[in-house]
Amino acid sequence: MLKLHIVSLFLFTLVLSSFSQDFRWQQRVEYNMDVRLDVTTHKVTGIQKLTYYNNSRDTLTKVFYHLYWNAFQPGSMMDVRSINITDPDARVGDRISKLKDDEIGYQHIQSLKQDGKDVSYKVDGTVLEVILSKPILPNGKTIFDMKFESQVPVQIRRSGRNNKEGIAYSMTQWYPKMAEYDFQGWHAYQYVGREFHSVWGDFDVKITIDPTHVIGGTGMLQNADKIGHGYEKQGSTVKQPSGDLTWHFIAKNVIDFAWASDPDFAHDRLKVPDGPELHFFYQKNEKTTPNWKKMQEYAVKHFQFMNKTFGKYPYESYSIVQGGDGGMEYPMCTLIMGEGSLTGLVGLMAHEVSHSWYQAVLASNEALYPWMDEGFTDFARQESMxxxxxxxxxxxxxxxxxxxxxxxxxxxxxxxxxxxxxxxxxxxxxxxxxxxxxxxxxxxxxxxxxxxxxxxxxxxxxxxxxxxxxxxxxxxxxxxxxxxxxxxxxxxxxxTNKTIDYGIKNVVESEGSTFISLERVGEFPMPVDLVITYKDGSKEMYYIPTNETLGNKPVEDKTIQRVDLDAWPWVYPTYTLNIQRKSEAIASIEIDPSQRMADVERKNNVVDFSKDLKPYSDNTK
Ligand SMILES: [Zn+2]
Incomplete structure (x- = not known):
């Protein structure tokens, strides 16, 4: 009997897990990159071995890569979009149209092989389409070997060289990056300057660069004691070599890999209790150092708040790196501008760090659902601040x-x-x-x-x-x-664009009790919290649910007595409630006193009998 149970339990689990796999599979990548950045020509040359796992139920005959840096060329879609939009981003404006040949960005594919054989491909703007020589079957995998050469653009947006604050390289979206394929199909969007969507995977990255440069970014440095620059074990000393240095990073289970480098980076480290080790990279100067030192304790507090409130950060490290052109989130790191006020810096840090939850770990498609990415992130920042x-x-x-x-x-x-x-x-x-x-x-x-x-x-x-x-x-x-x-x-x-507006229509007393009529002025229905404050100082909360919600929220504020009323079906424009007290006992009535409803007209939410009895005096017997 017991055996039978175990077998059937096993079968049941099997059915369940295969069902959930079918319902939401996701592709997987393993990047192995070995690149060299020449700090005199600003060119990146390198090889990329990409193992691609097709976990979908579809046979793939094509794949797509993003070549984001091709956007930084005169006449690109990003350039044209920025010139034509009525309110361009000041960082972009018409700057792309004015880039000279040695200032533009590009990513050139020098060779591409699939499982050792050449494949044909074509480039359209920022998208590389690869016509596979051998289809990738469901649950199959394939290996792409690519040689590429890129030019780091002058800093326009997010990536680039020599940013406004003089950071040498902000290396984001810097490698040919596989586009995501999911149950909705390919997400190979042309880059016009906004959100990203990437494939989950592992990165093994070797970066060779001038030995004076300090790198901060995604992943865990594998050869810290050879590199030095503040990464080495505390107390040990590393002799800097005269030739180029090769930095070796590994990042597991991330959606992207970003980094920045500068010869003047200071590098501080601080451990979050029961959390990751934080790394701070910033320029050693008057405009930056004092605030970056002060910001560090806020970063620790912010991680603690986020861990406690929204779930535990899962990686061992996180780097806050001066770079880019504002603030931008990447897995295990952020690039932020560094010369602002302390409050500005802390706010920026808190926003970008919060993206570790809403982007780097819960990697919703930012392009399709930017509100799940930026909105959730900003919400967390506001509460943590x-x-x-x-x-x-x-x-x-x-x-x-x-x-x-x-x-x-x-x-x-x-x-x-x-x-x-x-x-x-x-x-x-x-x-x-x-x-x-x-x-x-x-x-x-x-x-x-x-x-x-x-x-x-x-x-x-x-x-x-x-x-x-x-x-x-x-x-x-x-x-x-x-x-x-x-x-x-x-x-x-x-x-929809529908808006919320609830109001108190009138207050009428009849036979010793008071009738309060509410109206739904906006088309957007919501449950209503209504608080009545009596002249004796006591308060009562009346809760009017919507019946579509199929349930009531639990009492939130236990200090106020709550009365649960019948639901207000959305088709009814008005709703009347009856209070078993005379109107003269009431000091004020307010809809949504916590002001959490985005009620577009708050004036009609409140009746304060001590102040504006007038509009309602006709109705008050
Ligand atoms: Zn953001």
Whole structure:
């Protein structure tokens, strides 16, 4: 009997695991690169051995690589897009159109073989299409051997040489990179300057460079004691060789590999208690050193906050590197500008580090769902900053609401379900991805309650880490955690431009009790928290759920008595509740006092009888 049970349990598990594999397979890559960066010509030459695992159920006859640096050439799609958009990124503007031959970026393929045999390929802008000589069967693998030569562009956007603060090389999207193929097909988008999507895999990278250069970036340095530059075991000394140095990095289970180098980098290390070792690379000068020293303790605090609140950072190290042209996230590292104020620097660090959760570990397709990437990240940054600087977490998202309302008032809002590259304005993209993404979570907290929310965020992290979660995956985790249905909410917020506006229509007293009529002015339905404050100082919370949610949120604030009312079906424009007290006992009535709903008109949310009795006096008997 027991045996039979074990066998059937085994079969059942087998069925389950094969089912889940079929449902969401993901491709896998192993990069082995050996490259040399010549600091006089700014050229990278190298070889790349790429083992590609086709875990899909499809036979692949083509694969696609990204050649991102080809974007930094006059007339590229990125150039034309930047010239024609009404609100170009000031860092790009028309700068690409003015690049000279020795300033442009490029990635030239010198040879490409599949399993030892030449394959044909063609390049269109930033995309390399490879026509395979041998199809890759489902669950098959193949090896690509490539020789390439690249020119590091003058720093325009994210990558490049000699950035504004004089960092020699910001090496991001610097190698021919396999495009992702998933259940939606190929994601071989032309690069016009925005989000990325990459394949999970391992990197083994050898970088040979002038011995004065210090490298910070993704992965674990394998030959630290040969390299020195602050990587060596504390106390040991390394004699710098006169010839070029070869740095050997390994990064396991990441979606990308980035690095930066400079001869003037200081390199500090600090261990997060129960967390990774942090590495800081910054220029040794007055404009940078003092703030970078102070920023380090905030970085430790931020990692601790993130670990506790959203799930534990899974890698052994993380590097904060001065470089790039703002802040940009990569696995196990970030490149940020370094000369700003301390608060600015800490905020930037906190945002980019938070991407380790929402991008580097939960690697959603940033191009299709930038709100799951930038929005979730900024949400985490806001809460961590509030915690670090001792301000209330509840009000830490106000700036996101303000940007969203600002965009609405300018009439520039676009649905946030569209591809990141295709927004009409940079502003609409920015507000959609960052602000609306953060509000999406804060409103979700309002809908499911604080406890469910944080539990769900951690569950989401642990169940989807090292994968490419889709919006629905997030929704399902939140639904299972809260026991509520959230499809309606996601659908309205992500796919439509509809807005939320609830108001108090009137307050009428009849036979000793008070009738409060509410109206749904906006088309976007939401559950309503309504708080009544009485003249004796007591408060009551009335909770009106939506029936689409198929459940109520748990009581959030145990200090206020909550009355759960019948649901307000979304088709009804109004809703009336009855309070068993005379209206003269009421001091004020407020819809959504926690201000977590993105209610576009707050004036009609409050009736304060001590102040504005007037509009309602006619109704008050
Ligand atoms: Zn970001």
């Amino acid at each position: 509030a915690s670090m600087f001792d301000s209330p977490i509840q009000s830490s998202h106000q700036s996101s609401y303000a940007s969203y309302f600002g965009l609405l008032s300018r009439g520039l809002q676009e649905p946030i379900s569209q591809h990141a590259d295709h927004y009409t304005t940079n502003l609409a993209y920015k507000v959609a991805a960052y602000a609306m993404g953060a509000i999406f979570l804060e409103q979700l907290k309002y809908i499911v309650g604080e406890e469910n929310f944080y539990k769900g965020m951690r569950k989401y992290y642990y169940s989807w880490k090292f994968k490419h979660p889709e919006p629905n995956d997030f929704r399902r985790v939140m639904e299972k955690t809260s026991g509520m249905d959230l499809g309606w909410y996601m659908s309205y917020w992500i796919n």
